Amino acid sequence: MAASTDAGMTQARAPARPISWPVCVTVFFLGSVLLWADRTNFSVAAAAWAKADNWTASTIGMMLSAFSLGYLFLQPFGGWVADRLGPRRALAGAMAGWSFWVLMTPIAPAVLWLTATFRVLLGGFEGPYIPATAAAVARAVPSAAQRGRFAAFMQSGAQLGPAAGVFFAGLILASTGSAAMIFVIFGVLGLVSAAAWWLYAKRFADPKPGEKHANTEEAIARAQQKPVPYRKLITTKALWPFYIGYFALPYCQYIFLTWLPQYLTHYRNLPLSQASALSALPYLTAFVAVNFAGWGMDWLAKRGWSKGAFHRKIFIGVGALTYATTTLIAANTASTTLAVTMIIIANAGLSFYVIPFWTICTDVAPQQTGALSGLMNFAGICGATISPYLSGVIAQATGAFVAPLELAVAIMLVASATMIILFRVRPLSEIVHEAQAPAVSPAAASGD
Numbered sequence: 146m147a148a149s150t151d152a153g154m155t156q157a158r159a160p161a162r163p164i165s166w167p168v169c170v171t172v173f174f175l176g177s178v179l180l181w182a183d184r185t186n187f188s189v190a191a192a193a194w195a196k197a198d199n200w201t202a203s204t205i206g207m208m209l210s211a212f213s214l215g216y217l218f219l220q221p222f223g224g225w226v227a228d229r230l231g232p233r234r235a236l237a238g239a240m241a242g243w244s245f246w247v248l249m250t251p252i253a254p255a256v257l258w259l260t261a262t263f264r265v266l267l268g269g270f271e272g273p274y275i276p277a278t279a280a281a282v283a284r285a286v287p288s289a290a291q292r293g294r295f296a297a298f299m300q301s302g303a304q305l306g307p308a309a310g311v312f313f314a315g316l317i318l319a320s321t322g323s324a325a326m327i328f329v330i331f332g333v334l335g336l337v338s339a340a341a342w343w344l345y346a347k348r349f350a351d352p353k354p355g356e357k358h359a360n361t362e363e364a365i366a367r368a369q370q371k372p373v374p375y376r377k378l379i380t381t382k383a384l385w386p387f388y389i390g391y392f393a394l395p396y397c398q399y400i401f402l403t404w405l406p407q408y409l410t411h412y413r414n415l416p417l418s419q420a421s422a423l424s425a426l427p428y429l430t431a432f433v434a435v436n437f438a439g440w441g442m443d444w445l446a447k448r449g450w451s452k453g454a455f456h457r458k459i460f461i462g463v464g465a466l467t468y469a470t471t472t473l474i475a476a477n478t479a480s481t482t483l484a485v486t487m488i489i490i491a492n493a494g495l496s497f498y499v500i501p502f503w504t505i506c507t508d509v510a511p512q513q514t515g516a517l518s519g520l521m522n523f524a525g526i527c528g529a530t531i532s533p534y535l536s537g538v539i540a541q542a543t544g545a546f547v548a549p550l551e552l553a554v555a556i557m558l559v560a561s562a563t564m565i566i567l568f569r570v571r572p573l574s575e576i577v578h579e580a581q582a583p584a585v586s587p588a589a590a591s592g593d
Contacts, residue, residue, distance in 0.1 A: 164233060164349035166285050170299055172342060173232070173278045176240055177302025179338065180274055182310030183247050183267065183331055184212060189314035190324040194254045204257070206537025211261040213399070213530035215268030220526055223272025224519015225375065227280050231351040235277035235515075237343040242270030244335025251325035275300070275522060276515040283507040283514035285352035287364035290447040293456075296504045297439020301432050304496055307401075308428035367511040373577045378513070378520050381580045383569070388524035390461070390564025391502050393557045396528030397468060398495055400536050400553055401427060401488065426485070427492035435496035438464075442504060454508075454570035457501035465561035467494030469554045476550035498561070510573040517573065528556070 191205050200208075227235045246267040253259050278299045286292045314327045358364060378384065438460050445456035468491045475487035506518040536549035569576075 161348065161350040163285075163351065163353050164346055166352050169232065169281060169285070169352050170295060173236065173281060173299045174302050176236055176274065176338070176342075177278065177299060178306040178309055179240070179302075179331075179335055180243070180271055181303050181306025182313070183243060183335065184271075185307040185310035186314035186327050186331055187212070187250070187264070189311055189318060190251070190254075190327050193318060193324045198255050202537040202541040203534070206534040208257070208261060208264060209399075209533035209537075210530050211264035212268040213395075213526050213533070215265035216271055217268070217523065217526040217530050219269040219272035220276075220523040221516075221519050223274075224276035224515040224517070224522070226273045227277035227515030227519065228513060230273075230277075232277045232281040232284070233343075233346040233349070233351055235273045235280075237339050237346065239270055239272070239274040239277070240335055240342070241339035243267050243274075244332050244339060246270060247328050247335060248332025250328040250332075254324070272519075273515075275303075276519045279503050279506050279518045280515040281352055282504075283511045285354055286507075287354050287358055287361060287367050287511075289363065289451065289508060290443050292507050293439040293442035293446070293500070293504050294436070295439075296507060297436050297442075297500045300500060300503055301435045301496075303499070304428050304431035304435050304492070306428075308426075308432070311428075370510075370512055370572055371574055372512045373573055375516060377577045377580075378517055378573075381577050383576050383580050386563050386567035387502075387505070388521055390560050390568065391521045391525045392528045393465075393560035394495065394499050394502070394528070395522075395525040396532045397472075397553045397557050398499075399529040399532045400549060401492060427489045430489050431492040431496040434493035435500050438497045438500050439504075442501065454505065457505055457508075457570065458565050460497045460501050461561055462565055464494045464496070464498030465557050467491070467497065469494075469558055472550050472554050476547045476554075505570055509570060509576065513573065 188209065191200070191208060194200060195205055223239075230238070246263050250260065250263045250267070252263075279296065282292055282296045282299065286295050310331075314331075317327045317330060318324055353359070354364060359368075442456045442460060445451065445459070450456050471487040471491040471494065475484040475491065478484050478487070502521060503518060506514050506521060510517040532553070535552075536546075539549045539552070540546050
């Protein structure tokens with residue numbers, strides 16, 4: 146009897162097998178699509194509510210920035226949560242939380258403080274999700290020649306999601322005549338998806354590499370890296386150029402994410418239905434571009450072009466220059482066709498720019514990818530929080546959208562140069578240790 150009980154306890158304590166990596170990648174990708182769709186569908190509703198409730202450009206900017214405020218303050222904590230809870234739990238909890246606040250959004254659009262509060266809460270609950278995707282890649286893929294493609298695909302929801310959010314929000318608005326139905330449909334979809342995922346995923350452990358990949362020299366070295374105190378991720382100055390570089394991405398991206406339908410309707414005089422369809426095109430192109438960048442980084446790494454993180458930084462540089470050139474053309478041309486074409490290419494440039502940052506988090510901090518990427522994203526969301534509101538204020542003051550886009554180009558060029566020149570990619574423990582090591586004077590080094 147005792148032996149039977151012991152056997153039962155042993156069986157109960159046996160670790161669950163890891164969740165299927167292909168399933169995990171697919172679900173994280175689909176969740177990323179929904180996450181970004183729920184950020185951008187508001188821009189279509191805002192364009193409709195602006196006409197109904199006489200919202201000014203600065204009011205729209207304030208509402209669009211409200212999301213980023215919640216996302217901003219929860220991002221560092223969200224990254225830590227992603228490391229602690231693991232990818233499976235972080236996905237389920239975050240998706241259920243943000244979907245609830247999406248559902249609440251249309252209760253009273255004329256009550257600005259209430260609508261803004263729902264947007265803040267939406268941003269807060271999205272906080273752990275993207276760091277959890279990066280943490281999943283770091284745990285399951287030890288090879289530097291493979292992490293790029295998986296990180297890119299899971300993150301490419303950031304490109305396809307805005308297209309889906311704007312397109313389907315426009316379709317729902319045109320079909321129902323109600324902006325509120327946008328949030329009802331998207332909110333219910335998210336709640337059902339979160340529940341379905343957890344019913345499946347709770348039976349498994351978090352993803353990890355198979356035995357073959359777990360025993361490589363690179364995998365063993367990554368597994369032996371020791372975590373550093375969380376505060377060191379903030380106070381180590383050698384990491385600051387990395388954070389500064391990422392600041393520019395959401396600043397520039399959120400101008401397109403939040404203002405594109407309004408830009409096309411108000412400043413380019415296109416009908417809202419046409420503007421919604423055109424607003425989806427840049428993100429479809431960006432979806433292709435980000436996956437190309439992921440595979441391109443892996444291709445370069447496999448062929449030995451990884452010294453000094455060249456395989457990462459080359460895409461940052463190309464992405465920054467592509468964005469800057471095409472955005473300046475879009476800002477100053479009188480042709481709506483040329484402006485839309487340049488915005489499409491600019492979004493491809495942003496896709497080249499973004500994915501190296503997330504893969505660098507998996508490179509340097511395999512044990513703390515969530516925490517590092519959360520702090521990186523915190524820096525980025527500072528830009529995203531400022532960008533929609535500041536762009537609206539400048540556009541309202543100047544009567545055009547030229548100056549906001551030119552400011553974004555300047556920020557992109559300065560931030561990208563800072564990261565490429567000043568940040569050295571190496572294990573996180575080395576970065577922190579070198580920062581802590583006391584400076585040695587030339588006299589001491591020579592023994593005098």
